[in-house]
Amino acid sequence: MADATGGITDLAWISALYALGHKAANGANPRQVQQEILEHIVRGFDAESGSIALIVQGTDDQLEIAAGTDLPRGTIGNQLPRGIGVFGHVVATGQPILVNGDAAETGLPVRTNEARNRSTHSAMCWPLRVQERTIGALAVNRAADRPRYTVTDLDQGQALTSLLALVISNHQMHVERDNRIVELQTLNATMQRMNASLEDAQNQVIQAEKLASIGQISAGVAHEINNPVAFVLSNLGSLESYAAQICELLSAYVDAERALSPLPPAFLRARTLRESKDFDFLRGDIVALLAESRDGLMRVKRIVQDLRDFSRGGADETWQMVDLHAALDSTLNIVRNEIKYKASIVKSYGELPEIECLPSRLNQVFLNLLVNAGHAIDAHGTITVSTGISGTEAWIRFSDTGCGIPSDHLNRIFEPFFTTKPVGQGTGLGLSVSYAIVRKHGGRIEVDSELGRGTRFTVLLPVRQSPDVAIEVVKAHAAAT
Template sequence: MRVVAAIEHIGAGLLILDSQLNISYCNQFILNRLPVKHPQLLGRPLAQVFPEVENPNWHAMLKHVRETGEPIQTVWRDTPYLIHLNSAANLDDGEQTRPMQQATILYSFMDELETPLLGLAIFDNSSAVLAHDMLLDALKSLKQKHDVMDTLHQQLKLANSQLLQSEKMAAIGQLAAGVAHEINNPIGFVASNLKTLADYVRQLLSLVDEMSEWGGLELEVLKEKYDYAFIRDDISGLLHDSNDGVERVKKIISSLRNFSHVGDEAFAETDLHEGIESTLNMVNNEIKYKAEIIKEFATIPPLECIGPQINQVIMNLLVNAAQSIEGFGSITLRTHSSEGEVCIEIEDTGSGMTPEITKRIFDPFFTTKAVGKGTGLGLSLSFNIIEKHHGRITVSSTPGIGSCFKIHLPIRQPLVPAIAAGGEA
């Protein structure tokens, strides 16, 4: 009796079928979950109570069990039911709400009279399946949150690096401004004194020439002794070279001043060619032993931009171009304007890049340089600066041939509506 009671209240359904597939026994689990109540189940054909069993799957299972005597187990998760029982939970598959599938075990055995019988055990896995689905949803949600956090972390890392880079450039700008100021005053004295010295030299040479006309052996002996002819010829060249050196220093000072306002956020009309020339002066030492600079400048209008930031972009591209050249090559700078925008091209005869590298070249922290040689931020910052100017920067490259970066900038910045204090434009 205890065994019968246990079977009646076990957490699984149990059906016993005779050789004609009539129901010989079913426990309370089955009775409680019948979709349609049947007053009398015992003795009735299984297919009459559960018409859904008339399908190829059922007949294949029957054949296997009868021929081999081995039980067969199936989990009806995403296939039609073997028999339809109401379950503890429903599955919403987007089209219809249906009970969770059950696990089924079909087996054969003999009763005490050696009569062949079939057993059908049904396990309601709906709670487990539902918990599994909820776990999958939770894991999916957790992964999405992790991806969001990872993206935010990368953005924070980039913003921090850009802030450090901006602070570094601002510090360099302040240093450059100080150096330019400190050099400008003494170089001004040198330039002024050189001009005065040149006047004095001309006067002295004129005096010597006049004295030579009076004659005198002693004067000629002195000229010979101090190699007057050579000094007269050489002194003009020395003064000329000194003036050239002073002018070069003044150009460098001017370039330093242009770069001393890197933190400036104000848009203003800018002479792009003047900015390029200043940038070339700044990176001259980086380039002069690597490449010939070729300028193909067209006539372009003043550009509304943050000049020092555009100079920084051009500087990054020029330095990268020089570093990509093995031996000695060329870097060509082109400018032209059309349809309300200015285009700057920087083309080199360097080693070039593969398509895979070209796709990632503007990604933050991506670099092809050796460890310690680059941060991978130069082109990323350049991309952001150009984007801030409502422009675009592209690159085309062929391995072994070189690369060409193109910058397109609007001549006038688009008007951005002001946001009122209340949040309305």
Template sequence: MLLNFNGEVALSEWLAEEERPRLLNVRTASGVPQTLEVMIEPVGNDYLLFGELNAVEQEHLSREVLELNHELSNLTREFAQSNAELQLVNSKLEQSQLQLLQSEKMAAIGQLAAGVAHEINNPIGFVNSNLGALKGYVEEFIFLIDAYERYADANGTATDQALQAVREKVDIAFLRDDVVALLGESRDGLERVRKIVQDLRDFSRIDSPDWQEADLNAGMESTLNVVWAELKYKAEVVKRYGELPPVRCHLGQINQVFMNLLLNAAQAIEGQGKITLSSGVEGLWAWVSVEDTGNGMTPAVMKRIFEPFFTTKPVGKGTGLGLSLAYDMVKKHGGRIDVTSEPGQGTCFQVWLPVAGPETPPA
């Protein structure tokens, strides 16, 4: 409230006059001029002024308060509506990102399909070959058993000579050793197929809602088996895993992060190179790194590698979404990805994740 004096009487003199009601010209916050009758009461070196607005101004102020309350109510409704719309947009965005993750996963599986088929066909091929050999061995065993049954009740030198001839024909010593070896090879081959299929199943669980206490080293090994056909002709893989505590995470998504980093490392290497896989823990954080001896990156490229659709690969060789999605998935876990690179020296991606998981896991 602004107090306006006419300037003819000094304020000190005006206040020092005998105690009586005084008139003040005031202008309220609404801009309405008023003459206010006040009483003055000294308080130490200061003065308190007491007075009331007239009924017109009180009514005007009440009307202003009602208008402001009405405007506030409208703004509250608009805010609630905007908030609901924002939640809907966020929900649609999460669904779109999940679909994008699924599409990227399917694109990766398509890229790996030929290599995985080769990795499965190799053991299946020699298991099939072993089964053919085992069929012949079983037939010879049956032939030998039949011979023993045929001469079981006969005695004499002729019988012994006939059985010896059958044994030499069958080569029982060789069969005894080779049957065990073929069964062992076949079992190993089938175990390789089972492991590849299990790793593919683990990798395909990208859209599973389950958060779990997971072994990141095992996740990296599982992913490495899935992409092995893409790596084994390009690089030597060196493993330097440290001991890690169980990390609360969505392992299917973290496996996809590992896959993107492994494939990028292989593609960055021209000719033959080396990929080093490391892991460790520092305080409340676990980390896993993928380091390659590839071409490396310039600072200008490093600034953009996590941008959607940015890629340095030839047309048709990449979507430019791999690292962008990996960055988003790690961020949702409350983690981060550190990158170091030197042109011509190689690149290292280091994924950091909180051991306890994000403070508020995404739905």
């Protein structure tokens, strides 16, 4: 490797250095590779020890020990004071130096430990430069009993260090690239998360917007429907009374006809006609016809009324004393259509005092729970709505005989956008909105589910928003019932 004078001639040594460079480029541990390179160089220069200091990336001249032989433990990674010492000088000037004898005598701003411990050595230090940029410095030392380095050694080493600088710089770039990739991946993941939460927020806004416009539309639609319903309903009433009068008139004719004997020809024709048209059936059916039509219209009227009560949410959110049974009935009217083919509804109402609440919001809660119950039922089942009072709380329980909720879903069902329904069927908002509404009332929702058997949602609400008043009310209610 090194000849007798310390010159470097061995090609094998150079190719080994290249091999180390490749190893570095392939992503091996940087510290380890730098250490191997240093040891290789120390051998090559027939030195006892050596060290490499590199400029910390992102700074101009902050040096950090990257590798070293014979260094005290824990030195690797230490930062060197800027601008002083042999390394500091070499990096600052960009010129290699040869130090024979006492470093302090070179006139360099030497660090005290350098001066004390290494006063008898022979050392060479080269800047590591890539193009015009200094990336660090390399030093090799010989002990005092060895031949000193010469200027020739320094010049020969100069050629090598540029190669070394390239290897290290390559490696640094490689590491930097890896870091960048990791950084980019993290950034990417963060952006994906942000994207997802943005999407959630957007969905929430869209949903809120949708609910608001449904409210507005249904209020307008209710008005539009009520007008025709009003006159059709009233006309049916008039028609009923006309029909009754006509039937009365016809009955009088029939009576007259019976009283006449023999029947004049004109009456004979009337009787044939009456019999062929089955007058008795017509007279009976006209009553049923009108009653059924009226029944249908009354249903339209009630649905519109419920729709209006329901949509009257948001706008006039005032706390009211409400009979929850009436609220439940009106909500049941709305959902009846959606669930009537899947479930029979059993009402088992207890005694409830009036509850201080936001009725339209509670209607929304009841609606969500009822629709969910309907969705949980596959073929045909039962939904039981029961109510009662316990302590100062009123409870409303919706029990279904549906598929139940798996236990690993139970703690997620109130999360916004958590849904197991197919796309388009559920937004995953129903329960989280319900939860928020009930919390606003100072109440809570309890869930109790058994796979394959069904689910029980219980909404618990304080009867009054102020606890003292609630106690009074419950006492009075208990006394009254």
